[in-house]
Amino acid sequence: MPTEHDQPATHAEGTDAAPLAGKHPAPPCALVIFGAGGDLTKRLLMPALYNLSSDGLLDEGMQIVGVNHGARETSDFRDELTQSLRKFAADRASTFHTSQLNEKAWNWVVERTQYFAGEFESDDTFEGLKQLLSTIKTGNVVFYLAVTARFFKPIVEHLGRAGLLKEENGNFRRIVIEKPFGTDLASAKDLNAHILSYANEQQIYRIDHFLGKDTVQSILAVRFANALFEPMWRREYIDHVQITAAETIGVEGRGRFYEQTGAFRDMVPNHLFQLLGMIAMEPPNSFDAETVRDKKAEVFDAMKPLTAQDVVFGQYEKGPAGPGYREEPDVAPDSQTETYAAARVFIDNWRWAGVPFYLRTGKRLAARRTELSVQLKTVPFRLFRDTPVDRLTPNVLTLRIDPAHGTSFDFNVKVPGPVMEIGAVRSSFDYADFFAERANVGYETLLYDCMLGDETLFQRADSIETAWAAADPVLHPKDGPLPVHGYAAGSSGPAEADALLAADGRAWRPLVDTRKKED
Structure with a gap:
């Protein structure tokens, strides 16, 4: 939270702008x-x-x-x-x-x-x-x-x-x-050690622009400001969690950078793990920066190291959305760099034991979408005639981060008529329907918080290193590099990623929602 500063702050009077309600100038x-x-x-x-x-x-x-x-x-x-x-x-x-x-x-x-x-x-x-x-x-x-x-x-x-x-x-x-704050565990430790020899931890603000999005910060509000969710936010009620960061664009002229990085390093140990941390963290006693960061650090510390069986790599090939990755400028014609990564993550603690977290990210996919979906377990008893439990729509809470901003909940109701028939419905809200939109590029909150001295949304050295520790076995596998599977540009990703969930009796949420939206 805001700290120190003996010097009084005066807002920018020359702009004719008064500070936002409840806010004071940095x-x-x-x-x-x-x-x-x-x-x-x-x-x-x-x-x-x-x-x-x-x-x-x-x-x-x-x-x-x-x-x-x-x-x-x-x-x-x-x-x-x-x-x-x-x-x-x-x-x-x-x-x-x-x-x-x-x-x-x-x-x-x-x-x-x-x-x-x-x-x-x-x-x-x-x-x-x-x-x-x-x-x-x-x-x-x-x-x-x-x-x-x-x-x-x-x-x-x-x-x-x-x-x-x-x-x-x-x-x-x-x-x-x-970012990137290191490219693996060893490089992250080396970078931390080097900068900490010249500055203390409280002076270092490791920024992840994902955390500057209002809808990402809203995850904490949804979880901890509503009595509805916390009682069921645990392994007894949640079947699994899906975190998706899908893009329709390719590498956009950044082939040289991407060849050295790949989708997994670029997105998983930082952006997607940060979202996972916010979904999985224990309730903090306050929103003091160190208290919140302590709870997120506990999640990363409890993450099981990934194995080759938990991860799928893919690379887009020529398809409906355009040329393949190997045809991009500055990309090797025989490149084995992944443009898609899916992972199954387990957290070994009391709240989440046995609950899989499925993460996926990729370029040239069927839709642009960043969201988190929390799927509850199905009802345990076949109560309704001619409606098997496995045909009921699972209850799913989805937090939409980008490009749509909002929340939806899938559940079941009775279809009107004399027959007991169950139908799936969706209740949703969009931020734009309730709040005035504000100009935002995602860095406003982060810059403002840094000037205030609020480190809540910034990563700490220990969290950086424990996240890389969970990912390191995939980056340096003992049995050689993981295979990279092809997928058509404009598709939903490689079939092997679908098989990762199918082996657990589950399926990815569709990237393209074909359900009719009623006015």
């Missing part, structure tokens, strides 16, 4: 973005800062320093950011809920933004940055590493050696690190 700070010329900065960080400015959640003392290689004038950098944001707003009006910028809010941000040229591994860069920060009134600084993973260690090392991570006079110094 404390004054300097946000130093390494990799300021990159896609992440232009498409996500600056739009998020613009939205925070529009909502009055940034302090008048806010300053932004963009660090990148190559000389350029601050005025040119500002113009580049402005052009990028205008295009972003026009292309993604649904994200901003308008195609027109709030000029006053954006000018407030851009006027506080300056460019600093420097190489990420040069001592001169950090000495110059130290001098620049000494001229900024606030002593609070957030260093955001919007760079490729190979720069994480050298940047943190140089920050530490330059004395830029020292917290003095009640001021904070924080580091935000993007």
Whole structure:
């Protein structure tokens, strides 16, 4: 939860925006973005800062320093950011809920933004940055590493050696690190050990943008703010859980990156495990950051290590949705990189013993969908005439994260008429029907929380390592690499993934819902 800060925060008065109800502006700070010329900065960080400015959640003392290689004038950098944001707003009006910028809010941000040229591994860069920060009134600084993973260690090392991570006079110094946080257990341990030799755990904010989505955070609200769910949230009532992150796009020109990463490393030990942690965690005594993170850490610690029998890899081939992965630019013609991964996960604790968690993620699938489905056990007794238990629709609570935002529940009712016939129905709600939509790119909450010092949505070193420990046997199998099965682009994935669940007497939730939706 929010911590420290003797310095009073004043909202961005120049934007004509009052802070959101129940919120106060973040404390004054300097946000130093390494990799300021990159896609992440232009498409996500600056739009998020613009939205925070529009909502009055940034302090008048806010300053932004963009660090990148190559000389350029601050005025040119500002113009580049402005052009990028205008295009972003026009292309993604649904994200901003308008195609027109709030000029006053954006000018407030851009006027506080300056460019600093420097190489990420040069001592001169950090000495110059130290001098620049000494001229900024606030002593609070957030260093955001919007760079490729190979720069994480050298940047943190140089920050530490330059004395830029020292917290003095009640001021904070924080580091935000993007994924991938390691590529396996050994590399994650090495990275943690390195950065923790220059900063303490409370200064490090390992970011997972999935956790910035309102609908992901809503998982905790659904579970712990409703008496309806918690009594049945256990092995006695839940048959299994499915977590899906399906995409219709391919690698989109990122073949070189994907060849080194693959779907499993890219999605499972971080994004999908984080969703699993929120679904499976024990109720915390409070929403204090460490209490919540302790409960999630307990889940990862109880996860059984994955085996080859628990995992299916797939790679999209030419199909209705387009060419195959091996035909993509910068992909080897004989590539064995997986673009699809499914896993069966078990948690060995009192609440979840014996309940499988099925995870799947993939490119070029039949639909874009991120959701969690909790399926309850079927009724134990054949009560209704001519309606066998195995034909009853299972009760399923589905939390829809992307692109639809909402919740649905499948259950059974009597079909109207003189005969006792059971029919399946669905009750659902969409966020847009109850709440005003807000401009959001997924980073607003994370940036705001980092400035406040709220670590609830950020990953801790122990959780990172226990998640990789569960995944490591699949990444380094004793009997050689796992087979990669083909699936047609535009399908629901490889048949072997269906067989993974069929062997347990279960089936994946369909990616394409063919049921008619009544008005």
